[in-house]
Amino acid sequence: MDEKIFAKKDIGKLLEELVPEYKFYSPTKIKGNIAFKEITDVKEIELDYLNSKVPPKDVLFPQKEIIFEYRYEGKDVIIEERKDLEDKILIFGVRPCDAYSFKLLEDFFASGDFQDDIFLKKRENATIIGLGCNSPRQSCFCTSVGGHPFQKESTDVFLSDLGDTYLVEAISEKGENLLKKLSWLADAKKADIEKSKELAKQAEESITTKFDFDLVTKVLDENFEHPVWQEISESCIGCSSCTFLCPTCTCFDVLDENDEYNNRGRRIRIWDTCQSCLYTLETSGHNPRPAKIQRCRNRIMHKFSYYPSNYDCLGCVGCGRCITACPVNNELRLIIDKILEIQEKNGEKVSA
Amino acid sequence: MTEEVVESKQDGSKKWEPKIIAFLCNWCSYAGADLAGVSRIQYPPNIRIVRVPCSGRINAYFIIKSLTDGWDGVLISGCHPGDCHYISGNLVARRRFAILKELLEFFGIEPGRVNFMWASAAEGERFAVLVRKATEIVKKLGPNTKFEKKW
Amino acid sequence: MGLETENKDIETNLREVAKGLLKDKKVDVIIGYMEGTLPMLSQPIIIDSEEDVDKLIWNNLCYVNLAKYLVPRVPKFVDSEKGNLKVGVVSKGCVGRALIHLASENKIKLDEIKIIGIPCNGVVNRQRIEMEIGEKEILEVSVSGNNVIVKGKDFEKEFPFDEYMNDLCKTCKIRKPPLVSKSPDLCVGECEEYSNIVDDFSDIAEFEALTPEEKWNQITEELSVCTRCYACREACPMCYCNLCFVDQNKPVWFGKTTDLPDVFVYHLIRAMHMAGRCVACGACSLVCPMGIDLNKINRKLEKIVKERFDFTSGLDPDVLPPMVDFKMEDAQEFMLEED
Numbered sequence A: 001m002d003e004k005i006f007a008k009k010d011i012g013k014l015l016e017e018l019v020p021e022y023k024f025y026s027p028t029k030i031k032g033n034i035a036f037k038e039i040t041d042v043k044e045i046e047l048d049y050l051n052s053k054v055p056p057k058d059v060l061f062p063q064k065e066i067i068f069e070y071r072y073e074g075k076d077v078i079i080e081e082r083k084d085l086e087d088k089i090l091i092f093g094v095r096p097c098d099a100y101s102f103k104l105l106e107d108f109f110a111s112g113d114f115q116d117d118i119f120l121k122k123r124e125n126a127t128i129i130g131l132g133c134n135s136p137r138q139s140c141f142c143t144s145v146g147g148h149p150f151q152k153e154s155t156d157v158f159l160s161d162l163g164d165t166y167l168v169e170a171i172s173e174k175g176e177n178l179l180k181k182l183s184w185l186a187d188a189k190k191a192d193i194e195k196s197k198e199l200a201k202q203a204e205e206s207i208t209t210k211f212d213f214d215l216v217t218k219v220l221d222e223n224f225e226h227p228v229w230q231e232i233s234e235s236c237i238g239c240s241s242c243t244f245l246c247p248t249c250t251c252f253d254v255l256d257e258n259d260e261y262n263n264r265g266r267r268i269r270i271w272d273t274c275q276s277c278l279y280t281l282e283t284s285g286h287n288p289r290p291a292k293i294q295r296c297r298n299r300i301m302h303k304f305s306y307y308p309s310n311y312d313c314l315g316c317v318g319c320g321r322c323i324t325a326c327p328v329n330n331e332l333r334l335i336i337d338k339i340l341e342i343q344e345k346n347g348e349k350v351s352a
Numbered sequence B: 001m002t003e004e005v006v007e008s009k010q011d012g013s014k015k016w017e018p019k020i021i022a023f024l025c026n027w028c029s030y031a032g033a034d035l036a037g038v039s040r041i042q043y044p045p046n047i048r049i050v051r052v053p054c055s056g057r058i059n060a061y062f063i064i065k066s067l068t069d070g071w072d073g074v075l076i077s078g079c080h081p082g083d084c085h086y087i088s089g090n091l092v093a094r095r096r097f098a099i100l101k102e103l104l105e106f107f108g109i110e111p112g113r114v115n116f117m118w119a120s121a122a123e124g125e126r127f128a129v130l131v132r133k134a135t136e137i138v139k140k141l142g143p144n145t146k147f148e149k150k151w
Numbered sequence C: 001m002g003l004e005t006e007n008k009d010i011e012t013n014l015r016e017v018a019k020g021l022l023k024d025k026k027v028d029v030i031i032g033y034m035e036g037t038l039p040m041l042s043q044p045i046i047i048d049s050e051e052d053v054d055k056l057i058w059n060n061l062c063y064v065n066l067a068k069y070l071v072p073r074v075p076k077f078v079d080s081e082k083g084n085l086k087v088g089v090v091s092k093g094c095v096g097r098a099l100i101h102l103a104s105e106n107k108i109k110l111d112e113i114k115i116i117g118i119p120c121n122g123v124v125n126r127q128r129i130e131m132e133i134g135e136k137e138i139l140e141v142s143v144s145g146n147n148v149i150v151k152g153k154d155f156e157k158e159f160p161f162d163e164y165m166n167d168l169c170k171t172c173k174i175r176k177p178p179l180v181s182k183s184p185d186l187c188v189g190e191c192e193e194y195s196n197i198v199d200d201f202s203d204i205a206e207f208e209a210l211t212p213e214e215k216w217n218q219i220t221e222e223l224s225v226c227t228r229c230y231a232c233r234e235a236c237p238m239c240y241c242n243l244c245f246v247d248q249n250k251p252v253w254f255g256k257t258t259d260l261p262d263v264f265v266y267h268l269i270r271a272m273h274m275a276g277r278c279v280a281c282g283a284c285s286l287v288c289p290m291g292i293d294l295n296k297i298n299r300k301l302e303k304i305v306k307e308r309f310d311f312t313s314g315l316d317p318d319v320l321p322p323m324v325d326f327k328m329e330d331a332q333e334f335m336l337e338e339d
Helices: A008-018 A096-110 A117-124 A173-181 A190-206 A213-222 A228-233 A292-311 A321-325 A332-345 B029-038 B060-069 B089-106 B124-141 C003-023 C050-055 C066-070 C093-104 C126-133 C202-208 C212-223 C231-235 C260-274 C283-287 C295-309
Strands: A004-007 A023-030 A033-038 A064-073 A076-081 A089-094 A126-131 A157-161 A165-170 A252-259 A264-271 B005-007 B014-016 B020-025 B047-052 B073-078 B114-118 C029-035 C042-047 C087-091 C113-117 C138-144 C147-152 C156-160 C187-189
Touching: A004 A008, A033 A089, A089 A096, A096 A117, A096 A126, A096 A292, A117 A126, A126 A173, A157 A173, A157 A190, A165 A173, A165 A190, A213 A292, A213 A332, A228 A292, A228 A332, A321 A332, B020 B029, B020 B124, B029 B047, B029 B073, B029 B124, B047 B124, B060 B073, B060 B089, B060 C260, B073 B089, B073 B124, B089 B114, B089 C212, B089 C260, B089 C295, B114 B124, C003 C029, C003 C050, C003 C087, C003 C113, C003 C138, C003 C187, C029 C050, C029 C066, C042 C050, C066 C087, C066 C093, C087 C093, C093 C113, C126 C138, C126 C147, C126 C156, C126 C283, C202 C295, C212 C260, C231 C283, C260 C295
Parallel strands: A023 A089, A089 A126, A126 A157, B020 B047, B020 B073, B073 B114, C029 C087, C087 C113, C113 C187
Antiparallel strands: A004 A165, A023 A033, A064 A076, A064 A264, A157 A165, A252 A264, B005 B014, C029 C042, C138 C147, C147 C156
């Protein structure tokens, strides 16, 4: 592997070289929160951060997205499809958990007979530059879901933060081509690579939350109607913060916006949440999930039971955003503990 | 909303004219407007009238939706307090208007975009005077561009 | 008296009262707060036995308005044998006000609850502290003297509580739940009678003096990060409509997108619906995942109903809220008049 190195202060050079070809997205500070936004000015880039509030799925699957626009011309209706799906996108500084979430999103939008072109085209044209986590949070648990604070597989180029410099490794073909263009990058020394490995080891050891999710899936599959769900959903207020900040949540609502005065309109999609009592309300008036307990249970089952059944992998990347966002502290780790207790009560030993 | 640009017949100069939506209660204000018309009292043509049974029918949604749709001004007119055809509809409305007016001002929407008035069925002249006043106020504020969406 | 001692006293008294209520079977369950798993957070807890009473805590991180758990749309405390359970609610002033106001709107029955009053000394403005600490993980929060001490892996910072408490707590005049003369058994613990509340609303005077353009700019800037998750609506005890106005589709009144006009209108109309009902608990701002501050708006709502109708929400379950009442003499200085 030809690892390269570049100094953090040269980030402006990187931006300058890439901006003409790519839409450059990087972490930036907006009203005190870190967010991934399109950057044109190097001063806006924020390199000292833990993770963004809203996950980078927002770049490829935004909160509000136009599906198509239409307008009337006389008696004709002209439909205008999206023209910007072929634009090249570069997302800088994605943590490994969020990078892995892009794979889960791809699985979702590409499955079945109808592929979601809007997301998939953007994903195809997107280059992910990942960044390893030197200090995972208390609420992080990527190692329990098959991830790692320095996991490189889902990125195109992987960076390790060595202090004043980044160690740069090309992971995919897209990444290799990108690095070839950046010919000014210096070669990395052996010491740099060793330091990166050391940081990866330290980061892995600092993660305190560990769960055996294979066991969790098994217990969930067998206990859909267990009374523990009453206890789990008691304090939930249905605020949907967890679903809005989750990197793998994909539910959306489709709306039509009409601008009658100007003879035009558009179809848009916005994020929706399974935690809303209206989510499953049918036109007939029947609601399969009228009670909060059913909605709370649905979210957990979706991530840890339905995803393994349908996609052969867990639907959670261990980023911990839902844990820090929940206003009533009804956090995932407590929920998993309660679920695993069912097994314990049945006499089997569990490790949690 | 399409911009209303009116060409003056005198010298051909073009001027922006505000578009004001007016919710008039059926029993007093609408009849008052009718009387103004029958008496040939001139008042600005900027208002577009929507007839409602009572000023108490006015929901905040009507007013806010008018602003978001691009109307430059909103005018609501009802019977004088004590004279409501439905006894207390306008009294209920008056409280709503008070709160809405203060909240709109607090949120930064220019006071003057939304106006409320009382006009009875016999007050054709008063109706015309107040509509003229409201139109002048809105004209000074200029077009309502705050709620335009990017297309 | 420092915060530590204050909180300890409140906790001790609270646990004693709670124990007594459960022992004498005056309530079936008690909702209160317990220690959170992360610093900066507390959890609501429902206990039904005396042994669990020591789990109840009071610290300045108890944000959630517990009255939310009693509104319609949320499962009632119902037991298959006993029917409706009698619930004791650990109440700061604003929680007590919320319960009483809900009773005035006929949404809960006061004889099915007990308000366990505590003399609230304010809650921490968690978003402000997190923003100032920046991108470093907070590992421990404690109080000492009149300061909130925040520790991380390689930092320790002190924040004066008077400055860093939630803005609404700074101007709060109703720190203990109000006594209801009609229901003398309703309130246990520390409650107070409020007869004449004086509030000059000087904290929002500076904002009110700005020009409309400046007000618009400040408010839209604050609301610009809204993701329309509706956490504010779900945390508010007064938002209990079966179909919220944003979800209506016959007709569609306002957009549900994150475009600025749609976001602005959502918060404007929600504020309008809160007039005369908001109890200024601050839960809406404190649960917002993006850290939006709605405190000024809530203060303005309180000001409007106090100055126009001499009304403060949540003091008396028999007084009609101002939006369902009217008087011939209501002020109408805002009406257009002939010169």
